[in-house]
Amino acid sequence: MKEVYSVGALNQYIKHLFTSDYALNNIYVRGEVSNCKYHTSGHIYFTLKDKTSAVACVMFAGSRGGLGFKMSEGQQVVVFGSISVYERDGRYQLYARQIDLDGQGLLYQKYEALKKELEARGYFDPAHKKPIPKYPKRVGIVTAKTGAAIQDIINISTRRNPFVQLVLYPAIVQGMEAAPTIVRGIKTLDAYGVDTIIVGRGGGSMEDLWAFNEAVVARAVYECQTPVISAVGHETDVTIADFVADMRAPTPSAAAELAVPDVRELFLRLSQYEDKLDALLVGKVHLNRQYVDKYRLKLEHLSPESQIREKRMRLLDMEDILSRLAASAIERKRHRVALYAERLSGRSPLERLSAGYAFVTGADGHLLRSVSQVTPGDTLMVSLADGDVEATAVKTIINKDRADARMNQGVLEESPDNKR
Secondary structure, three states: OOOOOOHHHHHHHHHHHHHOOHHHHOEEEEEEEEEEEEOOOOOEEEEEEOOOOEEEEEEOHHHHHHEOOOOOOOOEEEEEEEEEEEOOOOEEEEEEEEEEEOOHHHHHHHHHHHHHHHHHOOOOOHHHOOOOOOOOOEEEEEEOOOOHHHHHHHHHHHHHOOOOEEEEEEOOOOOOOHHHHHHHHHHHHHHHOOOEEEEEEOOOOOOOOHHHHOHHHHHHHHHOOOOEEEEEOOOOOOOHHHHHOOEEOOOHHHHHHHHOOOHHHHHHHHHHHHHHHHHHHHHHHHHHHHHHHHHHHHHHHHOHHHHHHHHHHHHHHHHHHHHHHHHHHHHHHHHHHHHHHHHHHHHOHHHHHHOOOOEEEOOOOOEOOOHHHOOOOOEEEEEEOOEEEEEEOOOOOOOHHHHHHHHHHHHHHHOHHHHO
8 A cells, every 4th residue: 555645744754854964954055145135033035046046045043143244136155054944835945054255255355344444543534635736737647557547547637738747657457466566656656746646447347456455555545645536447336545545536537537627617717707807906996986086075175275265255255244234334324324414404503594593602702592691782793604793782672482482492401301
């Protein structure tokens, strides 16, 4: 009678075969990482593949001590572990206990280790970075004397500014002898006295660019007194020299653009500055001319000549005012004099004599005002308008009406109101 196994029993039997095989329990497998997933539980699930096959792999959280880097797609690794069967699905997988980078991966580990070391020493500190001169006279270049890198640098530099002198130190940029020649090139150009040094080469694999990841090259760049522009490989290539250099250029062509200013832009900028300076000078002259005119007017106003002229005008105005006031005062006085003259004219003896009256005095020359002052026989002098008459009084006749009127007139003249 035939023996029939269940699926579970079959998978358990096969698993027993795997676990009893020493080679399958201590095996190294090389391949490329694919479908890598870090689970929240801490386990890592991934596929290890080559050109023809693939195998499922898992590294449990407890074995993570055997992993010294973060796994990612495309890494070439060597996995140490055991092969066993997952009974539920009936498939086998590699249970990893240790994973190491293989080939280029080892270079990457070395690269990361040196990067951390130099970073800890302060080689990457921005405070150590030197500014790149804006207008260099001589630019040093450390690269291979043949190849696209030097041609690109020469072409771009010459086109941007043909007045800049390029000094090439032909270095080996690949292989065992590359790092020492690169170091010599940096030190030689630093001592020669260039304004900027470009260190670099064209693109390539990590092995091709490895010279620029050497510690001696990093130290030479760090200790260089001249500003250094690193231009290694393509834009995606990053070397230790890029971190240490004062400036990183993604390509040698870009390094030439960073190191050598475009003289056409410089001339254009100078022309713009000249136009701006002319406009500022014209504006300044115009403004100062306005100030001069203002100060000139102010000076003219405050000058002695101007002050004398102004005082003279004021004196003329005052003289005119005084003349008008004097004329007005004289006119008023003349009017008053005319009134007094008119009034005096009415009381003038000559006027009265001309009207037929006479001026009578006694022999002693005193004015006779009353008949009581005359005695018959007295000599009298009668003054008329055109002469005097000597006469003798025959008799005196008193006119009572005229005497009363004269008396009344005398009282009236002595009254207080008339005296005022």
